Amino acid sequence: MNLPVFIQQVINGLSVGSIYALIAVGYTMVYGVLQLINFAHGDVFMVGAVLTLVLARSLGLVSPDHVTQSWTAFAMIAVISILACGVMGYLIERMAYRPLRDKPRINSLITAIGISLLLEYGGQHRSVFGPTPQAFPVAMLPGIDQPLIRFGELVINRMDALILLVTLALMGILSYIVMRTRTGLALRAVSYRFDTAALMGINLNRIISITFVLGSCLAAVAGILYAVKYPKVEPLMGLLPGVKAFVAAVFGGIGNITGAVVGAMLLGLVEVMVVQYLPSGSQYRDGIAFVILIVILLVKPSGLFGKHVVEKV
């Protein structure tokens, strides 16, 4: 086995996995508190990237013949679109899911699919964004695609290092919020037992809103990092990463944040290793990753980190 190639593929896999992880955490948190699969989550990811591009254009930072090279300016528009996605996450929950909360769960699930389709196909309308992929202004970040470390054949790109660092930092902050703050305690209580938590004086609506805002912000960060790495933005760009992140969340044990991160990293690694080590693996890249997932779920139905819940009758 060629070691530099293997290490390079590990880096490639972790970089892809980091982005899946940022999305997967949002899926898993919402599932943890509401037992709802928020299918619109992958589209919040898309909105994060699209909004950054739209902001960059409307503020005159990029035009066909001119690009403002400034990390600060980019960081500012990125933060604005991340916050906007947080607000959007709040609104989606407030307007689409909350009215249905005491109805059968399938109602919310179908609403989630509806919101997802609304964002995807609404975004494809000419007056909104249009279905044509457009180039993301990576040129605003000078030197982002330069190598950070070059070790013989091995290249670690600044972009990949940035993505990995941002993901690790955000996961650190998130685990601090969940494990060390009162809000986090309330969040865990709600995910443990919904109605009992309410009886203990926890404001359910507030906790659920916070969950959606946090998840949506993380998805927006993922969307922007994704667009920096693959500078092509369009309204359907959230579809495949969204599905894969969902798979990663299930793989790690849905409802479990550590599980989502580990599941996402493993999925990223499996994808690149399939390409590298299976004959004509690149044709089956997505397929084989999902086959492995099915096998793992057959052996361990609650996912890698999921708790096996015994239903008492």
Add this chain to the structure above:
Amino acid sequence: MRQWLPATCLICCVWLIGFVGCDKSSSSVGSNDVLVGHVASLNGDTATFGVSADEGVRLAMDQINAAGGILGGRKVRVITEDDRSLGDEAKTAVNKLITRDQVCAVLGEISSSRSIAMAPVCEDMKIPMLSPGSTNPKVTQGYEYVFRNCFIDTFQGEAMARFAIEDLKLKRFAFLYPINSDYGVGLRNYVAEYLNKVGAEIVANESYAEKTDSDFKAQLTKIKAANPEAIFVTGYYTEAGLIAQQAKQLGMNLPLIGGDGWDSDKTLEIGREAVNGCFFTNHYSPDEERPEVQAFVSAYKGKYGGKVPDAMAILGYDAMKIMADAISRAGSTDPMRIRDALAATKDFPGASGKTTIDKDHNASKAIVIIEIKNGQFTYRAKIEPK
């Protein structure tokens, strides 16, 4: 009952709006114009193909009408349907053009996969179809009513391979091609065929999924380990730009060689400095000095605010002119007679070259090789058909 009232009103409104919409379009049909349909990807992954082709078609239409129209003064009117770069939509669009708008002939598509989806519809309805730029051989194979106005991929694949071996003097090659594209798979196979024939080495053969994949680093890392001297990337421009970028990020300094699917300013916009030093084969170059090319380029720039026409624009332009010529020679808008006239097209003086439609309904034209230098497409060489 009361709660149904708003819903009922809404439905009535939508219904009425629908009617008004219908009225508007049906009133404009029925004049003495010669209606020609154009199916184009005005939006979606390959939007620049459809937009350019449509601009070319409309420029030709204006020139034909300004010169007095066809069939004794009747004006040509093009109805364009957008397929959003989707095969199913192309099929729906062509159906609509034929059954609702009653066009006598159809132009389109650029993408081979979409032309392949449209061809059986035109064949069944017996409406002649002329694809401006689909290069996959399957587009016209076995059809009586389907034609094209460009070379085919057997020739293009050979030209790419010959250029790499004879001009760039390279010996070891890799492939990275879209597995879900008729065009991409076909072109890859024709390049490989020639490489095998002359005994050049193929060291890696990787694929990706067009439209959905954005990450090519896994494939590129594997290709890099096999140490080729050039990579043939037989997909469309969006992925080509991303692939070039990711190859550079992995520290790979080798030319990527593509086909006419690379011809879009988006290649430069997405690929940026990473596409410098790459090559692709094309239908024409705006730098060519032939007077027909220069006349077209200046007319196009005049109509579209100084925009430099790409190959899809000139092919759309020629396709419209060839179609108008065929309708004139047919002497009527009878689709059967237009078909026969199209099949008999010989030495038509098109802007992209003299066009003769052969017995397989293909046109043989020269291939131009474009080199990407300093963020610009520059003319490198020309290969004449045999």
